[in-house]
Amino acid sequence: MALLITDECINCGVCEPECPNNAIFQGEEIYEIEANRCTECIGHFDVPQCVEICPVECIIPDPNHKEIKEELEAKYQLLNLDKAEN
Template identity: 70%
Template structure:
């Protein structure tokens, strides 16, 4: 499943530059995650980098976007193929 940023976000700006897929962006009030770009860092790192750096632990898995590791890996491969074009 992809990740989601909750209302506890303090807009500290540390998660956005850590995302290898550029899935994190500034929303109207807090940072948000494009679920179609989030691979939980599968293919890049062993753990989601935004979760690692978040000082308030406000980035859980999104229960509305459940994905298996195989699905996340496939999404990663598709994103990398698109980036090569």
């Protein structure tokens, strides 16, 4: 399942550079996660790095983007196709 940043976000920005898929960006009011790029760090790390670093614990599973581990792994593969071909 992709992750979601709640409105408890304090805009500290520590999560954005930690995302290996560049899924986190500054939204109009708070940081946001692009669901089609979020793999919960599968393929990169054992745990989501944004969740690990967030000082206010405002990153949760996105109920609108439920995915099983195999779907997240497939998304990781698609996002990294160009790297695999080089």
